[in-house]
Structures are given as structure tokens and as C-alpha cells.
Amino acid sequence: MKWKLTRRFLGSVVTIVVIVGIVNIIILVCLLLYHFKTQEESVETFSRGFSRYIKLQDGNPIVNEEGLKILEKKKAWIQILNGKGEQVASYHTPESLQAAYTPAEIVQMYKYREIDAETTVFVGEAHDFSYFVGIKDRGIGRYVFSYNYVHIIKYLNIILLLFLTVDIMIALVxxxxxxxxxxxxxxILIEGIQQLRERRFKKMAIPKGVYEDVFHNMNELSVKLDEFEKERDKLDRMREEWISNVSHDMKTPLASIHGYAELLKDGAANLTPQELFEYTAIINRQAIYMKDLLDDLNLTMRLRNQQLPLQFQEVDLVVFIRELMIEFLNDSPYADRQIELEANVNKALHPVDKKLMKRAILNFIYNALVHNEEDVVVTIRIDALHPSLDHEKKSSNMASSQGFHTSITIADNGYGIPAKDVAQVFDRYYRGTNTSNTHGTGLGMAIARDIILAHHGNIELSSIENKGTTITILL
Known part of the structure; x- marks a missing residue:
């Protein structure tokens, strides 16, 4: 493709140059011929037409007054000869001019500048007399030459071929x-399009000139296509992960539902009402679990892939958490549990999605209650992170709290988490090793962590076995 375009442009340029060269040569030759013809005809016409100024007087030729004035004006002279080549009259002739001529001398006089280098002699005839007209002018010349048509055509062909060869070489270069x-x-542009077709999104260097805007647009297109490709890959991975998670997580409840359904189908007549109730309750519980699992899987996948639009609104976290605790203690089966709130700041305004933030904080509180004894104490503390922290505290917390304004701490004095399990707390399905409680889908902590991250926050966890666990939310 590269050489095809080059040949196309090269052929156009060569054709134009050759045509222009040929036309220029033709015009030049025509102008030269016209110039020589005009110049020659003007002097020859004057010389040959001068006979009208020559009159006969007593059989002798003389130049009338008008003719003499014209000779003076043109700085010319005239010599009139009889049939023997002898001078019979002359006007304004140079002193060195001879008075008689042989036929050969007459021819010599006409062909060459015999008088001086500035005078050209022309021949005319009047009343059976011949005459020479000499015009002294460097700008006038006459060349007499003999030629052979064959040789001229040959030389013209050589010259034309030479001109064409030189012009074509120049045009080619x-x-x-x-x-x-x-x-x-x-x-380069074609290669860039080829790269786009092969899904290789690489920016091209932008040359100066007429193609500059084209390259700018191509680079912008490449960036956009790269973004779309990454987004598509992300969605593909998200879909594959979703399918993998769903298929994995549904196996256990489906197996349970399938087993009890088979039992009911094959032995329903032999089962007591109590057994029927228990089996159908298990199937119902597993179906509800599957529904909750699907909802949680969908939520965590959308959160991690930033596909869930958050409904942000300005919220005072102090008021928000106080109302959340009142609602939790009034309506839940944990109304008699010990939950304390310490607000070390009067107001903490942040843009949050109230529904998701409520779920995250309740998840942390719920885990502190469900994985410990009933007398566990859960403390929720709200603090403002000020730039003016003392040096020691600032040094220890700089890496974790820099850029955040508020911290929410949820601490308990329960069993704590073994050191080997701390790193897995936010993984899917983690339920710990210090409790037999298996209620829930196992995605609560992972979802809560993803909600905090979706709010551009951070979360930290520390735990000491048999002393308790502390979760710090930074916003």
C-alpha cells in the first residue's frame, strides 16, 4: 500500500512535469522563430521597399528628399550600382566603401559584415539598378546558413530526447x-488503523502539516477504543466471576433442596406431619438462603466493579449513627445487648448513601454481637481527624488517616480473632473459628468493606485474642 500510493503521486508529478516541459519548449521555439522573423522582416522590408524613394533624373537614379530624411533617421547609407556593379550614386556612404563590385563581392557584401562589425548590408533593386542599404545598428543581424533536413531532424530528435531525459530524471527525483x-x-496512518483492527491501541507520533488533525483524531479514537475494550473485558470478567460464584454457591442449598424434595416425593405417604413440616421448612429456609445469597452476590459484584450507582446525600454521621442504634435496639432481637455510643465531635457532615452505609455499620455491629457471648460490650466512637494531632500520634497514624476527616470505631471486648485469621476477615464466606453460628451468607464483611471503599473511605481491623476486636472506618 505504501509503494502504491507513492507510485500514484509520483506518476502524477512526472506527467505534469513532462507536459509542462514539452509545452515550454514549444512556446520557446515559437517565440524565438517569431522574434527572428519579425526582426528580419522589419529591416528587410525597409531595405527592399526603399526603391520607392529612388527616382530617375536624366536616366540617372537619385534618392528624393523623403528618402534622405529616412536614411538620416535610421543612420543608414545607400549605394546604387548599375548592371556592371559600378557605383552610379551614393548617399551617406562611408569613405572606405569601394566603388565597383564583382558578382562574388556583391554576394560577400550581403552575407557578411564587410564594412564594420556594427553595419549590416541589405540588397534591393529599383529601375534596373541594384543598391546596397547599410544600417549601422548592433541590434540588427542576419545569418545566412545552409542546412540538411535529414541532419536537422536527427539533431532535433537528439536534443528533444536529451531534454525529455533530463526533465524526466528531474521529475523522478x-x-x-x-x-x-x-x-x-x-x-503511518494506515498502520495505525491496522493496529486498531488488531485491538492494539497505541498512540502515534503527530507530524506537523496537513495530517496533524487526522493524527489527533486517530489518537483520540485509539484512547476511546482502549477504554471501551477495557470496560468490555471488565464486564466479561465480571460476568464470568458472577457465573462461577453463583454456580459454586448454589450447589449446597440446591443439593439440600433436591435431597428433601426427593425424600418427600418417594416417601410422603410414610412421613408424619411433623416430619413433613420439618422437611418443607428446610426447603423453604434453603430457598430463602439462595435468594439472600443471590442478592448479596449481585451487590458485592456490582460494588467491586463500580457498577452500582450510589445515591449520595449530605449526612451528619453523628445523628445518623445515633438514629441507627435506636432503631436497632428497639426492633431487633438484640434489644437487651450492651451497645454504647461515644461522639467526640458535635457534627460530622459527609456525602454518603444512607441505605448502603447503614448496612455496612449494622454488619459490623451484628458480627460483634453474634460471634461473642451475650454479655459482650460493643462501643461505637466517632472522632474528628485534625491536622494538629500531636507529633507522636501523628507519626503513628499518618499513613492510615491522611486525607480523611472522620473516623468511626466499632470495638468489642469479646473473643477476638486469632492472628492467623485476621487477614481473612473480609474474604467471602469467612465466619471465624471461634463460633458455631453459621447464619447468613458469609458475604457480610466483604460487602461492608466494599461499601466503605465505594465511599472513597478506608477500613482498618485490629484484634487481640481473648481481648476483643476493633474496626476503624475512615471517611
């Missing part, structure tokens, strides 16, 4: 350079 300069950006 100029055309090649011009074509290369013109087609190089096009070749």
Missing part, C-alpha cells in the same frame, strides 16, 4: 521526494 514526504504520514 522531485516526485520521489515529494511523494515520499506526502505518503509517509499516510503509511
Amino acid at each position: 522531485i516526485g520521489f521526494l515529494f511523494g515520499k514526504k506526502l505518503t509517509s504520514p499516510l503509511h
Whole structure:
């Protein structure tokens, strides 16, 4: 493709140059011929037409007054000869001019500048007399030459061939350079389009000139396509992960539902009402679990892939958490549990999605209650993170709290988490090793962590076995 474009432009340039060269040569030749013809005819016409100023007087030729004035004006002279080549009259002739001529001398006089280098002699005839007209002018010349048509045509062909060869060589050189300069950006552009077709999104260097805007647009297109490709890959991974998670997580409840359904189908007549109730309750519980699992899987996948639009609104976290605790203690089966709130700041305004933030904080509180004894104490503390922290505290917390304004701490004095399990707390399905409680889908902590991250926050966890666990939310 590169050389095809180069040849196309090169052919156009060569054709134009050749045509222009031929036309220029033709015009030049025509102008030269016209110039010589006009120049020659003007002097020859004057010389030959001067006979009208020559009159006969008593059989002798004389030049009338008008003719003499014209000779003076043109700085010319005239010599009139009889049939023997002898001078019978003369006007304004130079002193060195001879008075008689042989036929050969007459021819010599006409062909060459015999008088001086500035005078050209022309021949005319009047009343059976011949005459020489000499005009002294460097701008006037006459060349007499003999030629052979065959030789002239041969030499003209050689000259024309030489001109064409030189012009074509020049055109090839100029055309090649011009074509290369013109087609190089096009070749780069074609390669860029080829890369886009092969899903290789690479920016191209932008050359100066007429193609600059084209390259800018191509680079912008490449960036956009790269973004779309990454987004598509992300969605593909998300779909594959979703399918994998769903298929994995549904196996256990489906197996349970399938087993009890088979039992009911094969032995329903032999089962007591109590057994029927228990089996159908298990199937119902597993179906509800599957529904909750699907909802949680969908939520965590959308959160991790930033596909869930958050409904942000300005919220005072102090008021928000106080109302959340009142609602939790009034309506839940944990109304008699010990939950304390310490607000070390009067107001903490943050843009949050109230529904999701409520779920995250309740998840942390719920885990502190469900994985410990009933007398566990859960403390929720709200603090403002000030830049003016003392040096020691600032040094220890700088890495974790820099850029955040508020911290929410949820601490308990329960069993704590073994050191080997701390790193797995936010993994899917983690339920710990210090409790037999298996209620829930096992995605609560993972979802809560993803909600905090979706709010551009951070979360930290520390735990000491048999002393308790502390979760710090930074916003």
C-alpha cells in the first residue's frame, strides 16, 4: 500500500512535469522563430521597399528628399550600382566603401559584415539598378546558413530526447521526494488503523502539516477504543466471576433442596406431619438462603466493579449513627445487648448513601454481637481527624488517616480473632473459628468493606485474642 500510493503521486508529478516541459519548449521555439522573423522582416522590408524613394533624373537614379530624411533617421547609407556593379550614386556612404563590385563581392557584401562589425548590408533593386542599404545598428543581424533536413531532424530528435531525459530524471527525483514526504504520514496512518483492527491501541507520533488533525483524531479514537475494550473485558470478567460464584454457591442449598424434595416425593405417604413440616421448612429456609445469597452476590459484584450507582446525600454521621442504634435496639432481637455510643465531635457532615452505609455499620455491629457471648460490650466512637494531632500520634497514624476527616470505631471486648485469621476477615464466606453460628451468607464483611471503599473511605481491623476486636472506618 505504501509503494502504491507513492507510485500514484509520483506518476502524477512526472506527467505534469513532462507536459509542462514539452509545452515550454514549444512556446520557446515559437517565440524565438517569431522574434527572428519579425526582426528580419522589419529591416528587410525597409531595405527592399526603399526603391520607392529612388527616382530617375536624366536616366540617372537619385534618392528624393523623403528618402534622405529616412536614411538620416535610421543612420543608414545607400549605394546604387548599375548592371556592371559600378557605383552610379551614393548617399551617406562611408569613405572606405569601394566603388565597383564583382558578382562574388556583391554576394560577400550581403552575407557578411564587410564594412564594420556594427553595419549590416541589405540588397534591393529599383529601375534596373541594384543598391546596397547599410544600417549601422548592433541590434540588427542576419545569418545566412545552409542546412540538411535529414541532419536537422536527427539533431532535433537528439536534443528533444536529451531534454525529455533530463526533465524526466528531474521529475523522478522531485516526485520521489515529494511523494515520499506526502505518503509517509499516510503509511503511518494506515498502520495505525491496522493496529486498531488488531485491538492494539497505541498512540502515534503527530507530524506537523496537513495530517496533524487526522493524527489527533486517530489518537483520540485509539484512547476511546482502549477504554471501551477495557470496560468490555471488565464486564466479561465480571460476568464470568458472577457465573462461577453463583454456580459454586448454589450447589449446597440446591443439593439440600433436591435431597428433601426427593425424600418427600418417594416417601410422603410414610412421613408424619411433623416430619413433613420439618422437611418443607428446610426447603423453604434453603430457598430463602439462595435468594439472600443471590442478592448479596449481585451487590458485592456490582460494588467491586463500580457498577452500582450510589445515591449520595449530605449526612451528619453523628445523628445518623445515633438514629441507627435506636432503631436497632428497639426492633431487633438484640434489644437487651450492651451497645454504647461515644461522639467526640458535635457534627460530622459527609456525602454518603444512607441505605448502603447503614448496612455496612449494622454488619459490623451484628458480627460483634453474634460471634461473642451475650454479655459482650460493643462501643461505637466517632472522632474528628485534625491536622494538629500531636507529633507522636501523628507519626503513628499518618499513613492510615491522611486525607480523611472522620473516623468511626466499632470495638468489642469479646473473643477476638486469632492472628492467623485476621487477614481473612473480609474474604467471602469467612465466619471465624471461634463460633458455631453459621447464619447468613458469609458475604457480610466483604460487602461492608466494599461499601466503605465505594465511599472513597478506608477500613482498618485490629484484634487481640481473648481481648476483643476493633474496626476503624475512615471517611
